Amino acid sequence: MSNEAMVAPLSGTITVGVPVERAFSVFTESFNTWWPAEYHIGEADVAEAVLEPKEGGRWYERGVDGSECDWGRVLAWEPPHRLVVTWQINGRWEFDPDPAHASEIEVRFSEAGPGQTTVQLEHRHLDRLVEGQALRDGISGGGSWNAILEQFAKAAEAGD
Amino acid sequence: MDAYRDAGLGLLGDPTRRAIFELLARRPSSVGELARQLPVSRPAVSQHLRVLKDGGLVVSQADGTRRVYRLNPDGVAALRQWLDRVWDDALTAFQKAVEASSDDFTKEDS
Numbered sequence: 001m002s003n004e005a006m007v008a009p010l011s012g013t014i015t016v017g018v019p020v021e022r023a024f025s026v027f028t029e030s031f032n033t034w035w036p037a038e039y040h041i042g043e044a045d046v047a048e049a050v051l052e053p054k055e056g057g058r059w060y061e062r063g064v065d066g067s068e069c070d071w072g073r074v075l076a077w078e079p080p081h082r083l084v085v086t087w088q089i090n091g092r093w094e095f096d097p098d099p100a101h102a103s104e105i106e107v108r109f110s111e112a113g114p115g116q117t118t119v120q121l122e123h124r125h126l127d128r129l130v131e132g133q134a135l136r137d138g139i140s141g142g143g144s145w146n147a148i149l150e151q152f153a154k155a156a157e158a159g160d
Numbered sequence: 161m162d163a164y165r166d167a168g169l170g171l172l173g174d175p176t177r178r179a180i181f182e183l184l185a186r187r188p189s190s191v192g193e194l195a196r197q198l199p200v201s202r203p204a205v206s207q208h209l210r211v212l213k214d215g216g217l218v219v220s221q222a223d224g225t226r227r228v229y230r231l232n233p234d235g236v237a238a239l240r241q242w243l244d245r246v247w248d249d250a251l252t253a254f255q256k257a258v259e260a261s262s263d264d265f266t267k268e269d270s
Contacts, residue, residue, distance in 0.1 A: 016254075017259050030261070
C-alpha cells in the first residue's frame with residue numbers, strides 16, 4: 001500500500017579514506033568509539049553504545065548507571081559491504097518491541113577507488129514508528145541531506 | 161536551498177533549541193522547568209519554544225495555571241528532523257574516527 005511511502009526516507013553518503021573492510025569494521029565493531037555520545041535515549045548519560053556483530057544481534061546503549069536501553073536489532077550482517085539494523089525508538093522516545101513498528105537503517109560500503117570507501121546510509125520506514133495517521137501533515141519532505149552532503153564535500157576537500 | 165534548510169535542519173540547528181527539544185522528548189515541561197535545566201533565561205526559552213511550535217515540532221497545553229510543552233504527538237515529522245541531525249553528526253563523527261584510526265593502522269602496518 002501507499003502507506004509505505006508516506007514519510008520520505010533519510011539518506012546520506014560519505015566517502016572515507018580507508019579500504020572497505022576497514023570502514024565496515026570501524027563502523028560496526030568500534031561503533032562505540034565514534035557514535036556521538038550526546039545522542040542517547042535513556043535518562044542516564046551513555047557509558048557505551050553497542051552494536052552486536054551478528055544477524056539478530058542487539059543494538060543498544062548502556063548508561064553510566066548500568067541501565068540498558070535498546071535501539072533495535074541487526075537484520076542483515078554481510079561484512080564488509082552491507083549492514084541493516086532496525087531503529088525502534090518511537091515519538092515518545094521509547095523502545096517499541098513490535099517489529100511492525102520498526103524503521104530500518106541500511107548501510108552499504110563500496111570501493112570508491114584505492115583505499116577509498118563510499119558509505120551510503122538510508123533510514124527508511126519512518127512511518128512505522130507511530131501508528132500512522134495524519135502523518136502527512138507537517139512533513140516537509142526530503143531535501144535537507146543535500147545541504148549536508150555539500151558540507152561533507154567541503155569538509156573532505158578542506159581536510160585534504 | 162536556504163528555505164529547505166530553514167524548514168528542515170534549521171529548526172533544530174540551534175543548539176539551545178535542540179537541547180529544549182531533547183528535554184521535551186524525555187518529559188513534557190513548563191518554561192520554568194526548561195529554563196532551570198539550561199544556561200539561558202526564561203524569555204529565551206519562550207522564544208525558542210515559539211519557533212519550535214510554529215515549526216510544528218512542539219505543542220502546548222494549559223495545565224491549571226501553567227502551560228506545559230511537549231513534542232507534537234503526531235511526532236514523525238519531529239522525529240524525522242531529529243534523526244536527520246543525528247545521522248549528519250554520526251556520519252561526520254564516523255568519518256573523523258575511521259580516518260584517524262587509519263593513520264594508526266598504516267603506521268602499525270609499516
